[in-house]
Amino acid sequence: MTRPRMTRPRTLAALALMFATATARAQHVSSQASDPNRSPLSFSVGSARTVARQSAVHLLVDFTKDLSGVDWQQDFRRSLVYFTPDIKLETGSADAFEGITAKLTGNAMFFHTTTVDGLVTPDLSFFHAFPISLGAESDGRFQRVNGIAEVGYVPWFQGSVPLRLRTLSIGAFVQGGYKWKAGTPDSIGTTGGKRDESREPLDAGVLRAKASARWSIATRRTKSGLGLGFHATGDAWFDLLHSATYHRVTGIMRFVLDEHRYFDFAWEKGSGAPNFNTGRQVRASLAFLL
């Protein structure tokens, strides 16, 4: 993939039209949601231009099944654990980043308890969270499939720090699994953002350490539903078997149009797992929450 050099999307006019159309249809909502990404199903389509200067249509479908009322949870005296499925697909034309992850994600929590109005309840001012996931990650064409198990530690301190620090989250993870070759050798030769640039060989084990940080800030939404937010994320992987490091940095400016639609301008450096492509990508997309 040709390296660095962001360029402005050539389809800016089309995006502006999409933005205007969506804005014109904005409906009145009274809530001040900090983030609209709460629907069981969201669909995002827009235009992206990669550093390889090829126009690319970016398609992102993010299924986040919230099985309210039926997701599995087990309670203990001072801890609990729950699980929920998570499927994410990212693909696009030309050399846009692409990848698919399908995981059963969960979380084990360890906490102290307190009594509120006569009821015993977890004290969430500070607790220890251990995110767990078990599933598969693949390139968008299913030519390579990684079976991955992940266990992490996230100190949840947000309940005991000043307001401004509560939007920062940090975590450390260990990922282990196996990388299979699912496609034919001839079909693996890909270019640009689709290229697997990791040192992880096919048909071999995978063992990584990962450190992650998230930071976000959002304005309160107006009564018409409009809002503005900024999200920044950073992830670093260390390949414990091949002494390689990978990273992914993203910045997203989000214009919330109403409780069902938002418009993202995103800058991404590195594709992350499973390809660990090192290219850059600029993306604009309009998302609909269904």
Added chain:
Amino acid sequence: MTTAQLCSVMRYQLRHFNDEGVAISDGTVHDEVLADDDGFGAANSKAVYKAAIRWTLANNNGGDPDWPKNWMQMRVDTLAGKLLA
């Protein structure tokens, strides 16, 4: 367990996830405070809050009732009433 008691617990727990200075009351709508992308995977404020309330219900003889699909759009007192109905 009464609806008023559960509302107290919900207000208490929401304060731990309030990073925007939202006034927490029985009229607070959950999606004003909670989100599902503010953490890592299933360790996000929406999932953690729900797990904590389920734990509270189970450990105070409140059972494990089904949650309304649109509970994030519900006020504190509305959701408490639904869960104890």
